[in-house]
Amino acid sequence: MGESTDSFFQKVYEVARLIPYGRVTSYGAIAAYLGLKGSARMVGWAMNASFSAKEDIPAHRVVNRNGMLTGKSHFGSPALMQQLLESEGIEVINDKIVNFEEYFWDPVMEM
DNA sequence: GGTGTGACCAGCT
DNA sequence: AAGCTGGCCACAC
Numbered sequence: 786m787g788e789s790t791d792s793f794f795q796k797v798y799e800v801a802r803l804i805p806y807g808r809v810t811s812y813g814a815i816a817a818y819l820g821l822k823g824s825a826r827m828v829g830w831a832m833n834a835s836f837s838a839k840e841d842i843p844a845h846r847v848v849n850r851n852g853m854l855t856g857k858s859h860f861g862s863p864a865l866m867q868q869l870l871e872s873e874g875i876e877v878i879n880d881k882i883v884n885f886e887e888y889f890w891d892p893v894m895e896m
Numbered sequence: 897g898g899t900g901t902g903a904c905c906a907g908c909t
Numbered sequence: 910a911a912g913c914t915g916g917c918c919a920c921a922c
Binding site for chain 2 (some may be wrong): 912913916917918919920921922
Binding site (some may be wrong): 827830831835844849856859866 | 901902903904905
């Protein structure tokens, strides 16, 4: 029952780590998967703390519903998020993922 | 223990 | 069409 040791952050990280290489998802999709459909902000906020997590979280694979790299400013370098995505074969133009729907991975549908 | 805050989203103007 | 507003709720102080 209540796994009080599993914080909300931990659950978000767990889902984020499930995102396959070369795929991306949105904050809202993760929120929906966790049953907090209307609270995508919580996911974004949790990702902000992902750098403090012990394990490596592929935070660059999480973007907003338009496929835009809204969280890029929170990476060490503003260009880092785009670099990581491009290194996985995802093209980014103007802070936006090209063919976003093609790379989109929805945990609700896939899991 | 109230208040502020936030890497969003959908709806209204 | 483009900008603004409110709602959503976990967490830190």
